[in-house]
Amino acid sequence: MSVRTDLDAPVRVDAEPATEPAAPATAETRDVVSDDALVRAARAGDERAFEALLVRHEAGVLRVLRLLGVRRDDREDVAQEVFVRVFRHLDGFRTGRPFGAWTWRIAVNATHDWRAGSARERRTAAAAWEAGPESTVSTDPGPGDGLEATDLRRRLEAALDHLSERERAVFVLLEMEGLTAREVAGALSITSITVRRHLGRARERLQRVLAEAAEKNPAPR
Amino acid sequence: MRRLFERLGMTEPGPIASRSELERALVAWREAPGAPERLEPGTRARIVHLARRPAGTVAAGPLPSLFPTGARLALAAVVPALALTVTLGYLARPVLGPAGDAPVRIQATKVGGEVVFEIANGARKHRVTRISRPGAEEDREVLTTRGAFRDRLESGADLVMYRVE
Numbered sequence: 001m002s003v004r005t006d007l008d009a010p011v012r013v014d015a016e017p018a019t020e021p022a023a024p025a026t027a028e029t030r031d032v033v034s035d036d037a038l039v040r041a042a043r044a045g046d047e048r049a050f051e052a053l054l055v056r057h058e059a060g061v062l063r064v065l066r067l068l069g070v071r072r073d074d075r076e077d078v079a080q081e082v083f084v085r086v087f088r089h090l091d092g093f094r095t096g097r098p099f100g101a102w103t104w105r106i107a108v109n110a111t112h113d114w115r116a117g118s119a120r121e122r123r124t125a126a127a128a129w130e131a132g133p134e135s136t137v138s139t140d141p142g143p144g145d146g147l148e149a150t151d152l153r154r155r156l157e158a159a160l161d162h163l164s165e166r167e168r169a170v171f172v173l174l175e176m177e178g179l180t181a182r183e184v185a186g187a188l189s190i191t192s193i194t195v196r197r198h199l200g201r202a203r204e205r206l207q208r209v210l211a212e213a214a215e216k217n218p219a220p221r
Numbered sequence: 222m223r224r225l226f227e228r229l230g231m232t233e234p235g236p237i238a239s240r241s242e243l244e245r246a247l248v249a250w251r252e253a254p255g256a257p258e259r260l261e262p263g264t265r266a267r268i269v270h271l272a273r274r275p276a277g278t279v280a281a282g283p284l285p286s287l288f289p290t291g292a293r294l295a296l297a298a299v300v301p302a303l304a305l306t307v308t309l310g311y312l313a314r315p316v317l318g319p320a321g322d323a324p325v326r327i328q329a330t331k332v333g334g335e336v337v338f339e340i341a342n343g344a345r346k347h348r349v350t351r352i353s354r355p356g357a358e359e360d361r362e363v364l365t366t367r368g369a370f371r372d373r374l375e376s377g378a379d380l381v382m383y384r385v386e
Binding site for chain 2 (some may be wrong): 051118155
C-alpha cells in the first residue's frame, strides 16, 4: 500500500541498518535518559535520539494501530507515517507531558487518514467478527497466558470493529491504554463530556457483542 | 429503572453476564496485551531518513485533525473574516495624533554614521523634533512624503529622543 506519496520516494540508506537499537536506546540507558531529554536532543539534530525514541515507542504505536483496526499488512506503513509526522512536528511537543500519549494522538489521526484513503474500513469492519481471528487481532499468547485469557483478548479486540471510529479511539485510549478522560479529550480535540458519551456507547455495544458471542461460543476455560 | 438511569445521564447496565464478559476481557487484555510488535530495521532507518530530510523537499503539511469536513469548512470561512475584522480594528485604532489618524510605523536604522528614520503612514508630512536635552528642543527637519528622515549619529552614549508630530 502507499500511505503518503512523500514516503514513496526512493530512500538511500548509507549504512546497514542496525538490528539492535543505538546506544541511547539500550536497556541500560533506557531507564536513565528521559523522553524529554531525547526530544531535546532530537530537536537539536541528534540522529541517535531519533532512533532511541523510535525504538522506545514503536511497540506502543503498533499496538494502538492494531487496536484501532489497522490491518497487519498496512501497520508497518502507517506506523512509518506516524513517526515521520512525530519527528517532523517535534517542535510542537510540550516537554513534561507523556511522549507516548502524544504519539498515540498522531496514530489516531494517521489511522483516520488511512481509513479515509480507501475502502479498507468496509473490508475490515464486521469482517473480523464474522470471520473469527483476523489480521487486526493479536492472537499471540503472552508469557504464561492461559487459553481463556487469549480467547477473551481476541474476542475483545475483534469486538472493537463494531464501534464507530470515535468510540473506538476513546475506548482504546482510555480503557486499554490507560489515558485519563482529560488526556483523551486533549488527544482527540473533543470535550470530556463527549469522551464520556462515546465511552458509554462503546461499553454498551461491546457488552452486547461480547455477551452474544459468549452465548454462541462459550470461552474455553 | 431505565428512566432513572436516563435522568442520571447513565447507561443502564446490561445483564450481569454481559457486563462481566467485558470486564473479564478487559482484565485479560490489561494483564497481557499480547506480544509486542516491532518495526523492521529497514523501516526504522527509512523513518529517521525521512524525518531528517530538509523542509521543502517533502510535503510536510500540518498535523491532520479529526475535525469533520463540515467543521473544517466552517472554520475556513470564519478565519478570514475574523482576520479581516482584527486587521481593520488594528488599522482603525489611533496611534499618533487625534483619533482617526492612520497608524504610523517608525523604523530606525543605523546606516554608517547616520541614523535613518523611516516613517510609513502614507503621503503625509511630519515634523520631527530632536530632543538632546530635556526642556530644550532643536528643530531638525520636516519630512517629505516619502517618509525619510536622516540625522547624524553623534558619538558617545548620550540619550537622544525624537518627537514625531
